[in-house]
Amino acid sequence: MLLGIDLGTGSVKALLLTPEGAVLAAASAPYEVAAPRPGWAETGAEAWWQATVTAVRAALAAAPPARSVAAVGLSGQMHGVVLADAAGVPLRPAVLWADARAAPLLEPYRELLGGLCAALENPVAAGMAGPTLLWLRRYEPRLLARARWALQPKDWLRLRLTGEAAAEPSDASGTLLYALREDAWLIAAAERLGLNPALLPPLVPSSAPAGTLRPEAAAALGLPAGVRVVAGGADTACAALGSGLVRAGEAQLTVGTGAQLLVVEQEAAGRAARGVHLFRTVLAPPHAPFYALGAVQNAGLALEWARRALGVSWERLVALAFAAPPGSGGVSFAPYLSGERTPHLDASVRGGWVGLSLHSAPEHLARAAFEGVAFALRDALVALELPPETPLKLAGGGAAQPAWRQLLADTLRRPLIPSAVPAASARGAALLAGLGVGLYEDVSALPPPGPAGEVVTPAPPDARLEAAYARFRALYPRLRGWPPADETVLKETR
Ligand SMILES: Nc1ncnc2c1ncn2[C@@H]1O[C@H](COP(=O)(O)OP(=O)(O)O)[C@@H](O)[C@H]1O
Ligand SMILES: O=C(CO)[C@@H](O)[C@H](O)COP(=O)(O)O
Numbered sequence: 331m332l333l334g335i336d337l338g339t340g341s342v343k344a345l346l347l348t349p350e351g352a353v354l355a356a357a358s359a360p361y362e363v364a365a366p367r368p369g370w371a372e373t374g375a376e377a378w379w380q381a382t383v384t385a386v387r388a389a390l391a392a393a394p395p396a397r398s399v400a401a402v403g404l405s406g407q408m409h410g411v412v413l414a415d416a417a418g419v420p421l422r423p424a425v426l427w428a429d430a431r432a433a434p435l436l437e438p439y440r441e442l443l444g445g446l447c448a449a450l451e452n453p454v455a456a457g458m459a460g461p462t463l464l465w466l467r468r469y470e471p472r473l474l475a476r477a478r479w480a481l482q483p484k485d486w487l488r489l490r491l492t493g494e495a496a497a498e499p500s501d502a503s504g505t506l507l508y509a510l511r512e513d514a515w516l517i518a519a520a521e522r523l524g525l526n527p528a529l530l531p532p533l534v535p536s537s538a539p540a541g542t543l544r545p546e547a548a549a550a551l552g553l554p555a556g557v558r559v560v561a562g563g564a565d566t567a568c569a570a571l572g573s574g575l576v577r578a579g580e581a582q583l584t585v586g587t588g589a590q591l592l593v594v595e596q597e598a599a600g601r602a603a604r605g606v607h608l609f610r611t612v613l614a615p616p617h618a619p620f621y622a623l624g625a626v627q628n629a630g631l632a633l634e635w636a637r638r639a640l641g642v643s644w645e646r647l648v649a650l651a652f653a654a655p656p657g658s659g660g661v662s663f664a665p666y667l668s669g670e671r672t673p674h675l676d677a678s679v680r681g682g683w684v685g686l687s688l689h690s691a692p693e694h695l696a697r698a699a700f701e702g703v704a705f706a707l708r709d710a711l712v713a714l715e716l717p718p719e720t721p722l723k724l725a726g727g728g729a730a731q732p733a734w735r736q737l738l739a740d741t742l743r744r745p746l747i748p749s750a751v752p753a754a755s756a757r758g759a760a761l762l763a764g765l766g767v768g769l770y771e772d773v774s775a776l777p778p779p780g781p782a783g784e785v786v787t788p789a790p791p792d793a794r795l796e797a798a799y800a801r802f803r804a805l806y807p808r809l810r811g812w813p814p815a816d817e818t819v820l821k822e823t824r
Contacts, residue, residue, distance in 0.1 A: 331397045332769070333389070333553075334572075334760030335382060336565060336753060337406035337484050339363060339373075339426065339587035340630065342381045343727075344389040345756035346399075349769050351777025354397065356753060357388035358727075363426065363587075363631075369677075371428035371457075371668060375412050375420040375486055382487065386551045399553055402491070402543070403763030404562030405569075405755040406484025407587075408504040409458045413466070416478040418489040422470070422824075425462045427588070428627055428668040432461035433677035439464055439506075442522045450519075451510040451600035451608045452503075456669065456677035457627075460506035464523050473824045480529040484562055492541025492559050495531040499610040500567035502533060510608060510620075511598050536563040536612035537765040560766030563612035566590045568758030570621060571612050573723045573749045574779040578618045581720045583707070583738070583746065584754065585728035589629035591672075591710050593720070595620040604713045605675040612762060617773055624672040624710030629703050630728040632665035632681065636699035640692055647696050652733040654697035657794035661685045661694040663702030664805050670706065673713035679809050685801070700734060701795070704741035705802040711742055723747050724786070725754035732786075739786040740795060748783030 331354055336343045341360040348354060359381035364372050390399075409427035414420050425431070432439075433456040440447055440454055442464075447454065454461065459480065466474045481489065482501040489495050502508045502515065507530065509516040520527040534540055540561040548555040562568065569584045570576075570592060578596040583589065596618045600608045607623040637647045662685050669677035681702075683695055724746040729735050739746045751757045757779070764770050 331393065331399055332760040332763045333386065333399045333402045334756040334758070334763065335386065335402065335404050335487070336568065336756035336759055337378055337382070337404070337487055338565065339407045339428070340634070342378065342385050343753045343756045344385040345753050345760055346389050346393045347757065347760040349764060351780065353751060354394060355389045355392035357385045357392065359384040359388070363428065364423070369430040369433070369668070371426040372423040373426060374423045378483070378487060379490055383550050390552050399557055400769065401558045401560055401763035401767040403560045403759035403761070403766065404484040404488055405565050405759035406482065406487065406501070408482065408501055408564045408566065410483050411459045411462045411466070412481045412483060412486040413473065413477040414479045414481060414486060414489065415476065418486070418493070420486070421473055421477055424483060427457040428631060429462065430456045430669045430677040432456045432465040433669065435461055435464050435468070436677070439523070443519050446516060446519050446522065449509040449511070449516055450506055451598055451602065452506060453602040453605055453607065453675050454506060455671055455675060458504065458506045460519065460523065463525055467524055470824045477529060479531055481531065485531060488540060488559055488562070491543055491547045493544050494541040496534050496540045496561055497531045498534055498536040498561040498563060500536055500563035500612045503610040504564060504607070510610065513610070534561050535614065536561050537762045539766045558767050560763045562759050562762055564609065565755040566592060566623060567609065567612045567621065568762070569725050569754040570594060570758065571761055572751065572754035572756070572758030572779065573725055575723065576613065576617055576773055579720065581716055582723040582725060584726040585629050586726040587630045587728070589626040589703070589707055589728070591624040591707065591714055592621045593714060593716055594618045595622055605671055605673040606713055612758065613773060622714060624714040626703070626706045626710050627668050627671055628665035628681065628706065632667050632703055633699055635667055636663070636696065640696060648731050648733065650693045651696035651700045654693035655794065656792050657798040658698035658701055659689060659694040660687065661690055661698040662798065662801050662805055663698035664809055665699070665702040665706055666809070672710040674806060676810065679806070680813065684805065700737055701798055702802065704737050705799050707738065708741050708799065721745055721747055723749050725749040725752060727752055735786045736789070739788045740792065741799070743788050745788065746786040748786070750780035750782055
């Protein structure tokens with residue numbers, strides 16, 4: 331069997347798959363995203379490791395006995411930075427994609443890169459490894475000087491598993507240190523930023539073997555030492571493969587901590603000006619090597635915050651929200667708790683509930699939170715310019731509730747086709763493992779994703795929902811630039 335591990339933002343998922351593509355077992359284990367200052371988002375890599383051990387052991391315990399793991403593949407949240415020493419020991423908590431600390435450095439970043447910016451084919455955004463590393467160089471220079479590696483989250487996990495450092499195109503293309511068309515690190519960019527290019531690990535294809543389980547890691551996971559570990563890919567790219575999206579024009583919505591709307595592309599036609607990303611898939615030509623991505627940072631992240639703010643369980647949040655009428659009694663929710671990427675590209679904007687009156691009740695606040703996330707996704711869909719007839723596959727652990735799925739379909743005005751395996755990223759990682767060890771000769775030999783769930787068809791347009799979307803659209807221009815810039819003066823700290 332194949333083991334796919336997806337290092338998500340809120341939890342790690344472990345999935346055991348037969349070579350024919352049947353799910354034998356799945357398990358997950360959570361961890362915290364800490365915000366030690368407003369706008370920051372960090373998780374200790376050691377917490378990732380402990381959760382990985384828990385999830386893999388739980389999946390193995392649930393799998394039929396006498397099946398051995400032929401290979402391990404990895405998927406992971408994108409864009410962050412793990413600074414590690416030569417032994418792979420993290421030097422500080424990982425700085426995640428949702429972290430906006432580098433927002434004031436984006437203009438200097440563009441200026442330092444100058445003409446090299448075009449090679450990125452992407453908007454320059456906070457939370458991506460390049461700007462975060464510029465921040466670390468400025469504010470934690472002694473720590474950065476001690477680092478041997480600056481890694482993407484799943485690349486750190488692989489180093490922990492195998493003792494070998496490597497990167498691969500799907501995650502590297504999301505660092506803002508990558509020349510997309512050349513398919514290589516943009517070394518000159520690292521140099522202009524004053525970063526040591528040797529921090530960036532050697533690149534291998536996403537489906538390449540990239541080491542074997544070392545004894546200590548194998549013992550912790552309950553696996554034999556020596557099992558082959560395949561490079562793997564970014565969670566969004568793995569989700570595409572896991573759902574069977576390999577042809578240009580195929581599209582998917584993944585809802586997790588963040589939400590991603592992607593369309594697979596054959597050519598590198600960037601849309602950076604509209605806040606749309608262009609990243610590498612886990613495949614190479616002749617298979618479609620790119621995907622355009624509308625990235626909504628505040629999906630599960632904002633709902634989880636609303637849940638905590640209202641002091642209710644997830645089930646209660648859903649029950650409250652869907653007891654309220656469309657339009658949430660006039661309450662709107664701007665979900666921009668960590669700034670937003672597509673379409674606004676604004677790391678400084680902040681969120682809030684507005685339109686409150688004495689009539690407003692927790693139901694209205696809860697529903698407004700779900701509507702706000704759905705509306706943010708509609709904005710991203712508009713920016714992506716997806717042809718109206720393109721169906722959307724639906725994946726991720728964040729849109730399992732039927733009422734929430736229906737609201738998404740009603741808001742996006744498209745049918746949603748639930749992926750056969752919601753943990754599509756972990757499935758993609760397991761398939762890459764199979765490709766890497768030669769279990770499948772080629773992408774065409776991969777098992778199909780299986781029958782999709784029941785299609786979620788949009789209901790006829792509801793005037794209350796449309797009016798609420800119009801209100802939502804009017805919110806961002808009013809929120810932009812407010813509150814005034816944080817006046818906390820940061821000093822060099824370590
Ligand atoms: N029962 C639940 N408990 C907590 N969160 C849930 C539940 N059902 C759905 N969610 C949503 O799922 C999101 C996590 O989805 P997941 O795909 O696991 O994310 P990630 O890959 O980013 O870790 C949460 O942020 C929350 O919005
Ligand atoms: O930021 C992006 C894509 O640009 C996400 O792909 C992150 O990697 C987060 O993924 P989840 O943990 O929310 O699934």
